[in-house]
Each structure stands twice: as C-alpha cells, then as structure tokens.
Amino acid sequence: MILSARHLTKRFGAVTALADVSFDLRAGEIHALCGENGAGKSTLIKLLSGVHPFGSYQGELVLDGQEARFASIRDAQDAGIAVIYQELSCIDELSVAENLFLGRPPRRLGIFVDRPEAERRAAAALARFGVGLDPAAPMRSLGIGQKQLVEIVKALLRESRVLILDEPTAALAEHEVEVLVAILRDLRARGIGLIYISHRLEELARLADRVTVLRDGATVATLPIAAADPETLVRHMVGRDVRDLYPRRSTPLGTPLLEVRDLAVASGRDGLRLTDISFDLHAGEVLGVGGLMGAGRTELLAHLYGTWGDRISGRVQLDGRPLHAGGPAARLRAGLAFVTEDRRRYGLCLEQTVGFNLSLSSLGRLSHAGVLARGAEAARNREWYEKLGIRAAGLAAIVGRLSGGNQQKVVLGKALMTLPRVIMLDEPTRGIDVGAKMELYALVNALTAAGCAVLLVSSELPELIGLSDRILVLSRGRLTGVFEREQATPEALMRAALAAPLARPDAA
Amino acid sequence: MLALKRGTIADLLVLLAVWAGLVLLFGEFSTGFLSPATLGSVANRIPALLLVATGMTLLMVTGGIDLSVGSVLGFCGTVVGVTMVDWGWSLPVAIVASIAVGLALGATNGVVSVKLRLPSFIVTLGMLEIARGLAFLAAHSRTKYIGDAVEGIGTPIAGLVVSPAFLCAVVAVVLGQGLLSLTVLGRQLVAVGANIEAARISGIAVDRPRIAAHALLGALTGLAAVFNCSRLGSADPNAGVGFELSVIAAVVVGGTSLLGGRGSVAKSFLGVLIVATLEAGLVQMGASEPLKRVVTGIVIVVAVLADTWRRRE
Amino acid sequence: MLALKRGTIADLLVLLAVWAGLVLLFGEFSTGFLSPATLGSVANRIPALLLVATGMTLLMVTGGIDLSVGSVLGFCGTVVGVTMVDWGWSLPVAIVASIAVGLALGATNGVVSVKLRLPSFIVTLGMLEIARGLAFLAAHSRTKYIGDAVEGIGTPIAGLVVSPAFLCAVVAVVLGQGLLSLTVLGRQLVAVGANIEAARISGIAVDRPRIAAHALLGALTGLAAVFNCSRLGSADPNAGVGFELSVIAAVVVGGTSLLGGRGSVAKSFLGVLIVATLEAGLVQMGASEPLKRVVTGIVIVVAVLADTWRRRE
Amino acid sequence: KPANPPGTDPSARPKVALVMKSLANDFFSTMADGARRHQAAHAGDYELLVSGIKNETDIGEQVNLVEQAVAQGAKAIVIAPADSKALVPALHRAELQGVLIVNIDNRLDADVAGQAGLKAAFVGPDNRDGARRVGEVVAGKLKAGDEVAIIEGVTTAFNGQQRRAGFEDAMKAAGMTVVATQSAEWEMDKANAVAANLLTSHPKLRALLCGNDNMAIGAAAAVAAAGKSREVLVAGFDDIGAVRPLLADGRLVATADQHADQLAVDGIELALAALKSGQPGVDRATPVDVVTR
Ligand SMILES: Nc1ncnc2c1ncn2[C@@H]1O[C@H](COP(=O)(O)OP(=O)(O)OP(=O)(O)O)[C@@H](O)[C@H]1O
Numbered sequence A: 001m002i003l004s005a006r007h008l009t010k011r012f013g014a015v016t017a018l019a020d021v022s023f024d025l026r027a028g029e030i031h032a033l034c035g036e037n038g039a040g041k042s043t044l045i046k047l048l049s050g051v052h053p054f055g056s057y058q059g060e061l062v063l064d065g066q067e068a069r070f071a072s073i074r075d076a077q078d079a080g081i082a083v084i085y086q087e088l089s090c091i092d093e094l095s096v097a098e099n100l101f102l103g104r105p106p107r108r109l110g111i112f113v114d115r116p117e118a119e120r121r122a123a124a125a126l127a128r129f130g131v132g133l134d135p136a137a138p139m140r141s142l143g144i145g146q147k148q149l150v151e152i153v154k155a156l157l158r159e160s161r162v163l164i165l166d167e168p169t170a171a172l173a174e175h176e177v178e179v180l181v182a183i184l185r186d187l188r189a190r191g192i193g194l195i196y197i198s199h200r201l202e203e204l205a206r207l208a209d210r211v212t213v214l215r216d217g218a219t220v221a222t223l224p225i226a227a228a229d230p231e232t233l234v235r236h237m238v239g240r241d242v243r244d245l246y247p248r249r250s251t252p253l254g255t256p257l258l259e260v261r262d263l264a265v266a267s268g269r270d271g272l273r274l275t276d277i278s279f280d281l282h283a284g285e286v287l288g289v290g291g292l293m294g295a296g297r298t299e300l301l302a303h304l305y306g307t308w309g310d311r312i313s314g315r316v317q318l319d320g321r322p323l324h325a326g327g328p329a330a331r332l333r334a335g336l337a338f339v340t341e342d343r344r345r346y347g348l349c350l351e352q353t354v355g356f357n358l359s360l361s362s363l364g365r366l367s368h369a370g371v372l373a374r375g376a377e378a379a380r381n382r383e384w385y386e387k388l389g390i391r392a393a394g395l396a397a398i399v400g401r402l403s404g405g406n407q408q409k410v411v412l413g414k415a416l417m418t419l420p421r422v423i424m425l426d427e428p429t430r431g432i433d434v435g436a437k438m439e440l441y442a443l444v445n446a447l448t449a450a451g452c453a454v455l456l457v458s459s460e461l462p463e464l465i466g467l468s469d470r471i472l473v474l475s476r477g478r479l480t481g482v483f484e485r486e487q488a489t490p491e492a493l494m495r496a497a498l499a500a501p502l503a504r505p506d507a508a
Numbered sequence B, C: 001m002l003a004l005k006r007g008t009i010a011d012l013l014v015l016l017a018v019w020a021g022l023v024l025l026f027g028e029f030s031t032g033f034l035s036p037a038t039l040g041s042v043a044n045r046i047p048a049l050l051l052v053a054t055g056m057t058l059l060m061v062t063g064g065i066d067l068s069v070g071s072v073l074g075f076c077g078t079v080v081g082v083t084m085v086d087w088g089w090s091l092p093v094a095i096v097a098s099i100a101v102g103l104a105l106g107a108t109n110g111v112v113s114v115k116l117r118l119p120s121f122i123v124t125l126g127m128l129e130i131a132r133g134l135a136f137l138a139a140h141s142r143t144k145y146i147g148d149a150v151e152g153i154g155t156p157i158a159g160l161v162v163s164p165a166f167l168c169a170v171v172a173v174v175l176g177q178g179l180l181s182l183t184v185l186g187r188q189l190v191a192v193g194a195n196i197e198a199a200r201i202s203g204i205a206v207d208r209p210r211i212a213a214h215a216l217l218g219a220l221t222g223l224a225a226v227f228n229c230s231r232l233g234s235a236d237p238n239a240g241v242g243f244e245l246s247v248i249a250a251v252v253v254g255g256t257s258l259l260g261g262r263g264s265v266a267k268s269f270l271g272v273l274i275v276a277t278l279e280a281g282l283v284q285m286g287a288s289e290p291l292k293r294v295v296t297g298i299v300i301v302v303a304v305l306a307d308t309w310r311r312r313e
Numbered sequence D: 001k002p003a004n005p006p007g008t009d010p011s012a013r014p015k016v017a018l019v020m021k022s023l024a025n026d027f028f029s030t031m032a033d034g035a036r037r038h039q040a041a042h043a044g045d046y047e048l049l050v051s052g053i054k055n056e057t058d059i060g061e062q063v064n065l066v067e068q069a070v071a072q073g074a075k076a077i078v079i080a081p082a083d084s085k086a087l088v089p090a091l092h093r094a095e096l097q098g099v100l101i102v103n104i105d106n107r108l109d110a111d112v113a114g115q116a117g118l119k120a121a122f123v124g125p126d127n128r129d130g131a132r133r134v135g136e137v138v139a140g141k142l143k144a145g146d147e148v149a150i151i152e153g154v155t156t157a158f159n160g161q162q163r164r165a166g167f168e169d170a171m172k173a174a175g176m177t178v179v180a181t182q183s184a185e186w187e188m189d190k191a192n193a194v195a196a197n198l199l200t201s202h203p204k205l206r207a208l209l210c211g212n213d214n215m216a217i218g219a220a221a222a223v224a225a226a227g228k229s230r231e232v233l234v235a236g237f238d239d240i241g242a243v244r245p246l247l248a249d250g251r252l253v254a255t256a257d258q259h260a261d262q263l264a265v266d267g268i269e270l271a272l273a274a275l276k277s278g279q280p281g282v283d284r285a286t287p288v289d290v291v292t293r
C-alpha cells in the first residue's frame, strides 16, 4: 500500500464535496476513480496532492505507513506524488525542456539554468517514453495531445511514486490514447501507483486494475476490474439501472435545412484547410461528424458559424437562404446555433451568474428598444433552467462554481433559448458524466422530434455511432466517407478517418 | 428601481458606511465640517469627477481603461473657451461642441484600440500626450477667461446648497447605472469584459460595445470639461493634469475590477464621494499637503482591500 | 551569449531600424544633431530611465506594474540629498541608503499586492501618493543642492562622450537581460506571468518571483534616483512626476506585454533610446512643447502597432 | 491648530486663510513658514488656516480650497493664485459672501478682475521689473549681439509671463539676440533636458535666463555637463536656499529675492488692518532684490 486516504471530509462553505471517503492505492496498480460530475473526484485528488493543504479537511492521509501532512503542492511533490490536472498546466512562452523542468531546473552556479543539461535530459526522458519532440521547441507550437504527453513526462521526471491523472484522455484522439495507454502500462510495470479518472468507461476495462466509484462525495464501492463492467459501474454511479446508453429514436426526415455544396475554406496564410465538402442536413436528423483530431471538424463548424476561415468556393444554404459573410449574430438570427467544445474558454462568462449566461444570446428578443424586459428574461431563464435540469443554487449561482456537466447544460441552454432550426454540437459530452450524458441524449432526441436538425462532432465512437442517423468522416480537411447508421461500424469509420495519411504524425 | 441584487446592496452599504465614518470622523475632529456649507462645497467640487467616473466605470467593465481623460478634459475646456470667447458662440452651442470633441477623441481611442487590436492602456497613453498638446495649441498656451456666461452651471442654486452641475452629474450617475443594469448594451459591456470570446460566440458584435464605451466616456469628459470651466469661469489648457489617476482611484475604490466583467456606477459614485470627502476633511483638519497625500494613498489601498475581502467571504 | 532566439533578434532589428531612422531623420532636418555632443547628451540623459525600464520590464513580465516609480525616485532622491547635505554622509553610503529605501518601498508594493492579493496597479497607485508625500516631508519641500560630491557620476568621462552613469545603466541592462533569459528566477518570472496557475502547480513558489520583481524594481529606482541627482547636482522632492508613464511607454514601445509572460530588457533599452531620441530631436528642431507632445503620443502608438504587427505575421 | 493663549476666546479671533500654490515648492514653503511664525507671535489677533495644492497646475483644487475656506468661516483669504484668471470667479463668489480677499505674489488679471467686479488688493513684487534687473546683470557680462535663450515656466501663469517679458526687455535694451524661448514648466528635470538641447543646437549660446531657480539648477547642470561652465551664464529667480552654493561658485550669475517669508506676512497684515478698519486695503509693491552672490 503506497497511499491511503482515511475518512476524508472536505467542505466548501455549505457544500460537502467529500464525506468520509476512504481509499487506497497499491504499488504497481492502476486504480480508476469514477463518478458523476460533482461526485468529488477532483476534490479528492486535490487533497492527495496538497492543493487543499493539511488542516483544511478532516481525516488523514497515509503515505508508506506514515501520516502525511502536505502544506503545499510542493510538499506533495517532494513526497513523490505527481498530478496531471484536468486543465493543462504548461507555459506556452517557454520551451519543452523548460516546461519539463519548470519547478526544479538543472542549475549552474546555483542561479543559472543549465540549458544544455536540461535539453539533454529532456531529450533522454522524451525518448524513454517514445515521445519524439524537440526539447528546444516552444511549447506553443505543440498540439494539445503533444502538450498532454509533455505534462505526463514532466510528472514522471520527478521520480514520482504516485501519479494521478484527472481525465487525461478528454482532449486526446483515439490514436493518442493508445500512446498514453502504453505509457501507463509501462509505468505500472515499474511499480508506480496510478490513480486514473475518466468518464470513458470503455477505457477502464483495458487499463485499470481496480475501480472506486464516488457518488455525492462518498465512496460507493471499490471493485476489481473483472467485476466492473460498464453497466455495474453506471448503476453505482447514478444509483439506478441504465439499460440503453444511446437511446436514439429516429424521427422521419423532413426537408433539408442545411445544404453545403463543394465547400473550400482557407484560413489566413496557412492555405486551404477544408476542401470538397458537400452534405445535406435534414429536419429531424442527427448528422455525426467523425475524424481524428486535427481533421478539421471544429473548423467546419466554426466556418458555418461565421467565426473561422475565408470561403474560397462553394455554397451554404440554411432553410433555402444562402449563408454569406456575417458573424454569429447573423447566424443566430437565421436559426443556426453552436455549442463549443471548450466551454470554459469560449462558452461561458465564468464569473457571472447562470441567468446572465443563459439569456446572453437572446437579449434582442428579451428587450424593447434596447431596454431589457427583466421579468420576461427571468421567466425564460427559469423555464430552461428547469427544462435542462440544471443543478445549482438557482439562477443567481456563479457559473464558474458549477461542475462540468452543469456548466455544459448552461452553454446548451444558451444556444437552445435562441430557438434554432439547426444546432451544431462540438464534443458536447466532453468531461461530463454518464447521467448528464443521458440527459443530453434525451435532449437531442427531443430536439429532432421537434423538427430541429443536429450536426454533432464527437471523438467518442460509440457515442457518435449510437446517436447519429448518418455520419460524415473528415480527414485532413476532406470528406472521406458518408455512412448510414447501419454501415457505421467503428472499423469503417477508422478506415475513412485514416484515408489520407497525415503528413506529419500528430504524436510519435 | 435600479434592480440591484442583494449582494450589490451589501456592497453599497459597506461603502456608505466607510463614507459616513469619514464624515463623522472629520466632524468630530475639526470644526465646522458638518455644516451644510462644507458638505455643499464637497458636492460642488465633484461633478466633473462624477461624470468621468461614470464613463470610466462603463469602460472598465469592458476590460478597457482610458488614461487620456485628464488631457481630453483640458482640450475640451479650451474648446469651450475658444468658441465662447474668440468665436462668440453661446453656451449651449459651446457645450455641444465640447461634447462632440470629447466624443470624437473617445471614439478615436476606441476605434484605434479595438480595430487595430492594441491595448487601450497604450492607445490612451498616446492620446494623453496628443490631447494635451492639442489643448495648448488651441489655447495658444493661455488661460481664457469666460466669465458669467459659464459660471451659472457651477454655482449653488439659490436656496439649495448644491449647483446645477452636481444635480446633472447625479442624473448621469443614475442613467449610467440604468444603462449598465437595465439595457442590452449594458449586458453586452459586462459580457465583453467577462469573456470576450464567449460574448462573440453568443452573437454579440463585440467591437461595438467596446467602442461605444470609449466614445461615451469621451462625451462625458466633454461635458465634464464644461462643468470644470464653469467652476473656474475660465478655460485652462493645463486643466486635468493627473485627473486620470483620481478618476481611476475613485472607480477602483468603488470596487470596479481592473480586469473587466464587474463594476457598478452607483458604487463609483460612493468611491468619488469617499475620495472627495477625504480630501476636504484633511484640509479642514489642517493637514499639510504631504500628509494629505500619504493618507490618501493609504486610504485607496485600504478601501480596495475592504471591498475585496467582503467579496471573498 | 544572451541566448537570444532568432525571432528576438528580428524584433531587435525592427526597433534598431526605427531608432536609426529617427536619428537620420533628425540629422537631416536639424543642424548639429548628428554630432557626438548631441548623441552623448541623449545618452547621458537616460541612465535613470534605463535602470527603471529594466526593472519595470522584469516586473511587467510577471504581469505586474508599478505606477509609483516616479514618486519613489523623488523620495530616494531626497534621501540622497538629506543624508549627504544635512547628515554629511559620503556618497557611497548615501547610494546604499537610497537603494535600500527603494528596495524597501518596492518590496512593500510587492508584499502588499501579492500577499493581500490586490492588483499591483492599485497598490502602486496608493504608493504613488504615499512616496510623494514622504519625499516632501523628508525634504521639508525644499530642493537640496548637493554639488560636486554627486555630479561626477553624471558628467561625461574625459575623452569619452558618455558618463559613468550611462555605462552603469548599460551594465544593468545586460545583467537584467541575463537575469531574464539565463537564470532560474528569470524563467520563473516568465512562467508566473504567462500562466500563474500552471506555474503554481509545477511547484514554483509563485509569490517569491513576483515580490522579487517588485523589490528589484524598487532597488533600481533607488539607484536611478542617485543618477538623477548626479545629473542635476541636487535633490528635488518634485523629481519624477509623471516618470512612470515615460517608463511604461518606453517598455511598451520595446514590445513588452502589459499582460505578462513576454518581454525583453534589451528591447526596452531600444524603447528608451527611441523615446529619448525623439524628444531630443524634436527639441533640436525647435518644436514647441505642445507639438512635441502630439508627436510623442503618435509615435508611441505607432511603435507599438509596428511591433504587434510584426509579431502577428 | 494653534494653541490659544490663556484668556482669549478663540471664536473672537478672526480666521485668516492663506491659500497658496504648490506647498511642494521651496518658495511657497518659505512663505508658509513666514506666515506661521507671524501667527505664533500674534496668536491673540487671528487664527491662521494654511492650505496649498499638489502642483501649480491643479487650479481646480485651489478653487476647492477657496470655497472650503469660506465654508470654514474665514473672514479673509490671502491667496497666491495659481492662475491669474481662473481663480477670479471663485474669489468673487467669496467676496460676495463678505470675505475679504487679498491677492499676493501672482497678480490677478486686472481686466478679468474688473469684469467680475472683484476688489482684491494686491501685495506683491513686480515680477517683470525684477526679471529685467536680473537680465541686466547678465547683459552686463556679455557684449551686444550675443546669443541668449529663455527657459520659461508654465506658460499660463501670469508671473511666468511677466518674468519672460522682463528678461526680454533687458535683452532688447542691451542688444542681445534671443534665439530661443522654451517652456520647462517650472521643473528642474525638464529644464535640464531643454538646456542640453539648446546648448547643442545653438553652439554660440552665451546665456540661459530661467524663470525660476529650480529650472536654473537644471540648466546649470546641463551647462556643466556640456563643459561650457565658463562660456554660458545662467540666471534664475526666487533665491531659494539651494542656489546659494551655485551663486557662490559662479555657476549662477544672478537671481531675484522676492522675500517670500515676508510676502505672506505683508498680505496677512494688510488683511488684518482692513478687517479692523472696514476699509479695503490698497495695492502695495513689495521689494525685489537682485542677488548675485
Ligand atoms: N473551490 C470550491 N468552492 C466551492 N465548491 C467547490 C469547490 N471545488 C469543488 N466544489 C464542489 O465540490 C463538489 C465536488 O467537485 P469536484 O470538482 O470534486 O467534482 P468532480 O467529481 O471532479 O466532477 P467533474 O467530473 O465535473 O470534474 C461539487 O459540488 C463542486 O461544486
């Protein structure tokens, strides 16, 4: 037993984030943590890693049989506990090597950074984990997956004995997940204890040794992986049976709402980024968009929404009317809404209230001559708050303090309140729990039943296949396949996604 | 009426308590401070500061800042002086001219910083130099005496202790707070300051509110210049040197964030009152100029600290 | 040696070109500008600005700012004046005293803003008032003439056109750039300014570099005060009014970001040169004070614009 | 607050407000000290309120101080106005409320005062005449046709304008060529920069006439840095303590003593006499002495 947590309780004001949680980690195991949004997973690892210092919680941590009292992150690091956080913690302004040694660089004469030594050691470390990156490269030139790998190498460089990963795969494409899985198995073999948080239950089966499920801040069960099939886990997490994860109810297709013909888009001086894209999206339809990371899926949605790229050729029609220049305001008026993949960055005013965010796209409709109709606004906010089942302390709660899934619902509510005909969802379930996902799926069904059309980007193949009526696959900015629901097997989608080989591999 | 939320009211009460505390303190430790005449004289010295603080609050809510308000005040004042004295314009026309010039300079700040994507700190630092230079050029480096024609606005109304300018500034504060909390534009100002990317994706044409805030501040500074002239009966191209720092200090004491996304005109009003009362009270107590500055500096930091702590709890 | 990257060298070249352009322009349009005497007089005017710009760059890299440098310069100058004239201290001891006082005030700024989590803009705005007040108190509002004892540092060395102060300031620039790009502390300053949460999580004790940057700027301001006194032969409690804006303008012209995470001391050096050359050239051409200000304002904005555009490409 | 001598009722003593320009300036702190000493010696006669502004361009604040003095119940205001026009309306308002106004140091603009109906008596020096006499000392050391330059103060200040005019009078009379006139806004540092550039752009320059001593110190330092101490003469105005050594070693050839400590006292005495007699006082010129050593 390397690390044990005994009877941990942590409160934030009136909120009890953890209630009497006990948990232990063995050397050489991958211990998965599951739970719904807000179950307390992140809070638990923040206690384990010194973010919430000793004294701010009740209970005790035991490391190698000794009670550990971390006053700071640094203490925990010195004790051999490293964390890869949900939000990346790299410094874009520095080089890969500098990021790797950020906390404790090799020094010369006590005050100087020994750059050659740092780069030599960085190269060695990167090579050991099979990451082919230049240590002198600036961090900003890396893709998100590569940054994630640098983060992991950074944690391992400290010769940590405990490595905690908070949703490391949320931002990764399938093939990058493979690289990560290989690295984690290797670490396990070297006797390191790993704690692994993920909402992708399928991943756990091939990676984890044991699974602990949290619900409402309390431990519900710790299971060996053999006993932890997805249904069991989900039942523990939500406290009830979940039979069909993807309850897609197809609706008869209506008229084409969005028509895209021979679209080619360029961005700045980077050249052509999207070419030869044509498709129709019908009322009542869910059209999935698959592809590897960097395939240009986000770019496609962003272009349709008027926030990215210059159109070189092609035609886009919404409801029979051409979509020309004009930004989001014009798109929203025309009935096209967009939910971004990065909700904290692009979706929300985090310091503002739930109500403020919900009505933000609908202010025109909720005002007369520029003056807000505050009564109408409150009523409309309340309506969507309830329809979406947002769990928060009311409309006046600050959005930044909500858990991920509830934040996502607010972003969705903001888009839906504009009553769009077509809604584009980019990774709408990233980082949200099973329960919230189910609610979102139900919502998608309700939307199509009401005659809306949905354009859905998702990196989770089961979700994409389970939810879409048809699936487009993009590869390097080209359309390389269109699949009806029946033909859309994971193998077929992967083949199309890899159709045009990538010029430079995204990750080694 | 202004639909203030409970937290906001508590904020206001904290500031009000600070202000009342200052008034009582000075009343206790100096003679004659608690007289209508003294309090009236405090009220009559702040209209320009109030107007500009109102505009600055709206701008700072968007995440912008304007360092040029002092220079623009000086330049608009010379516009009033030159048009009324040299060109014989009537007061109302001169007021319109001053506001128009302020609006134009503010809009220039806004357009340059927003469209060329430069920090407003830098653009307005440039404008600080430019507008001051223009003020001296326009006035040929001389104070212009305007006289009675303009003084009426700044003199206490018979029977009341306060001047028309003060009443006008209070109206501007009320309108400014209403704009911020009751209108679509106000919402947009907050959204742009809180998260400009999210605002853009939410369908807000984000350049517009930002430029509007700069332009509005410019126009208010133009009107403030008139009030300033009316107090002096003259237009001085030196007027408003260092004014920007007083305005920012008052706004920040009122709890508006330098990072945007949060602010209240009503609280800036109290910020102005606190700073002005402090200054008057220190004079009344016979504090020397150096001592006044030391105390003012400490009070600025402490007031902001108190506001921040209340919020953190 | 300083391990500059290729992009950085290109940045430097752009600024160097701007500076050379200004020099040639003024050389063409005024008499005697291209003489060693004139260029030397520009060099001897800027040591104080160079020192403080170096410290300000390091601070702005962390995302902080210091508005109090002008007042601190004034106060440290009076410390030199009072200790040398009234207390009869020798120059070296007075220099140590001035640096120590600057260091203390800078560290106060740092500790208050970092530990109490207040924006450095506000804390140093308070210090701007406080330090100025202290300067007047210490000097009893009197200018102190120091004379020969201090002038040597600021007078050109026989045979050379530049003064010891200038050479010393150049050394400080080199050390400052070395600190930023070669030392552990320097890398921490960048990390803290670029992403403070990430830096914290990476095990950097983030308060330390931030406080250190404030304190270092204070100490450099203390030394700058000595240079300022040596140039004028006297200590004036009014010295440095508005100095903070000149410093920030020069640093920003040099391309340091107001948001932190990016900056270069070497480029700030060129920023100072550009601003100083501009001023000297305009005087040489006989431009009036108002015109000078208008041109300076425009050049600040244009220089920042050029730098930003180069980077965007 | 001043201590009350036993047996006097503080409310019976009239309050006299001394409102000055920058208290952060040598000249005005000397003035304030003179007034305080006078009050201490005549504590039974009046109560003194001293106030001043941040810097000489902060005119709005000086208006505030006038209004506040009225609100505090001052019977007389003795003021060194920061601007000779912009203070007139506020002073007139005070006069209408029965407060006696005495103008010291910087004379209010006669036209404007007349227009407003302000009846303040003036106690103070003739700046133009003083500057002319300083200029004469400089001219005496030069020969006709030599190049000279003037560094003036804040251009909106009347005394600044007067001193500039006085210097020009002297130079014209002696046949000098004034090659440049630039403002350094009363500041040492600005004057240093301006002087340094004047020295290089006018290599034949023989004298720098400065509107106050702070600027003269800055200019003298620039002259020394250019290695021209023997060729270029510097003159100032005010005779602040800091210029004594400069006068002694010849780096400054002349300045003018306006007897700052006495100036405020004269104003106060005039105010007290006028309060007692009920008659507004008459203008009085105070002496200006040229100091050369
Ligand atoms: N700093 C904080 N202040 C107040 N409440 C907090 C804070 N941090 C967490 N909470 C609350 O504690 C509870 C647990 O949050 P936590 O972040 O641990 O959930 P999680 O299981 O990691 O969820 P997710 O899957 O969305 O990341 C939530 O109700 C959350 O709102």
Ligand SMILES: Nc1ncnc2c1ncn2[C@@H]1O[C@H](COP(=O)(O)OP(=O)(O)OP(=O)(O)O)[C@@H](O)[C@H]1O
Pocket (backbone or CB within 6 Å): A143, A173, A272, A273, A274, A291, A292, A293, A294, A295, A296, A297, A298, A299, A341, A427, A459, A476, A477
């Ligand atoms: N056609 C392309 N050629 C080269 N690089 C591309 C191309 N399309 C996208 N990229 C780059 O790949 C990265 C990710 O792109 P994008 O966001 O479009 O991926 P995605 O398919 O939406 O995947 P995800 O949403 O999972 O990140 C970006 O840095 C983008 O600039």
Ligand SMILES: [Mg+2]
Pocket (backbone or CB within 6 Å): A041, A042, A043, A086
């Ligand atoms: Mg979490």
Ligand SMILES: [Mg+2]
Pocket (backbone or CB within 6 Å): A297, A298, A299, A341, A426
């Ligand atoms: Mg994407």
